[in-house]
Amino acid sequence: MNSINKNASLEQETESTNDDRYLVPGLVRGLAILKLFDQHHQEMTISEIAEKIDVNRSSAFRLIHTLEYCGYLRKMSQKTYALNSQVMELGFNSLSQSSITDLATPLMRELRDKIKIAVHLSILEGTDIVFISNVQSIGSFTSNIHIGTRWPAHATVIGQLILSQLPIAEVKKRYENMSHWQVFSNRTPHNLESLLTRLNEVRGQPFMISWGHFNTDMAACAAPIYNQSNKDITAVLSVSCPISTYTEDKFKDYISNEVIEYANKISKFIYI
Known part of the structure; x- marks a missing residue:
């Protein structure tokens, strides 16, 4: 690789790395929660979600509560949550x-x-x-x-x-x-x-x-x-x-x- 291409590659890598600082962790985790639900996991508890996205139960609860408030999750019982139809509108x-x-x-x-x-x-x-x-x-x-x-x-x-x-x-x-x-x-x-x-x-x-x-x-x-x-x-x-x-x-x-x-x-x- 010549020096010009190497420098361009380094600049792109640096720019990509620097872009990470603009990420919103809560949004990333919220989207990760939505992606957990599939044909084999149609309902999950707060504890199960917390374990899968590697956060504590309190953090998971706040994320789930926010998604429920926005219409993307619905409470199925006292313990489980599932995707709401609002997700399809995304x-x-x-x-x-x-x-x-x-x-x-x-x-x-x-x-x-x-x-x-x-x-x-x-x-x-x-x-x-x-x-x-x-x-x-x-x-x-x-x-x-x-x-x-x-x-x-x-x-x-x-x-x-x-x-x-x-x-x-x-x-x-x-x-x-x-x-x-x-x-x-x-x-x-x-x-x-x-x-x-x-x-x-x-x-x-x-x-x-x-x-x-x-x-x-x-x-x-x-x-x-x-x-x-x-x-x-x-x-x-x-x-x-x-x-x-x-x-x-x-x-x-x-x-x-x-x-x-x-x-x-x-x-x-x-x-x-």
């Missing part, structure tokens, strides 16, 4: 250019891990709903829903939620050539008139539940995902499981609240 500019499946899948996995049943993402195509993402349940039950599976929109809570946001004229146009209306239970609309009546009942609801109304031995809960640009329903988040998995009351209360919460989390990042 990368909003790039996230807003991502596909809905890219944005939704991590939260779908988080929901699955929480309630242990299959989670799905669906859109409307014509008079069908199409499943565009699925996360399998935890346990012995395996959902037979796959990416690309199509179901008649009029007969499902997923389809009814999406159809309910469309103008009546648009619904009539989609179904003007429908000659055979598949009926799965006494709650299935069997013609255009009964479908429009159902959609009028559904419009604006935060969620819908099917308790054996489409598949007789299956329960499903669906909640809309909204596009923040125009407030239209972009897709529907849903979960499904055998009816024997939960009591009907728990499914309608606990499960529905979780589905709504995660549909709202996903909605926050949909601007496409």
Whole structure:
């Protein structure tokens, strides 16, 4: 290396070393805490965090309290903390250019891990709903829903939620050539008139539940995902499981609240 290049290298090294004095240790440690959370460490105690970033418990508590105050961590219990959805907004500019499946899948996995049943993402195509993402349940039950599976929109809570946001004229146009209306239970609309009546009942609801109304031995809960640009329903988040998995009351209360919460989390990042 000649003397000019050697001097330039030394200057760069000195400049880099001197730049360390401008670092904010608390910010460095705070970012280090956020990076600790991953698929295998979704919740951690203050003591665990303190050990991993090599600070005392008191320092860890102050850092965690600050991150919680700013919305980047949330307290899960008296002892554990987890990432809050605010973290996703740190990368909003790039996230807003991502596909809905890219944005939704991590939260779908988080929901699955929480309630242990299959989670799905669906859109409307014509008079069908199409499943565009699925996360399998935890346990012995395996959902037979796959990416690309199509179901008649009029007969499902997923389809009814999406159809309910469309103008009546648009619904009539989609179904003007429908000659055979598949009926799965006494709650299935069997013609255009009964479908429009159902959609009028559904419009604006935060969620819908099917308790054996489409598949007789299956329960499903669906909640809309909204596009923040125009407030239209972009897709529907849903979960499904055998009816024997939960009591009907728990499914309608606990499960529905979780589905709504995660549909709202996903909605926050949909601007496409």
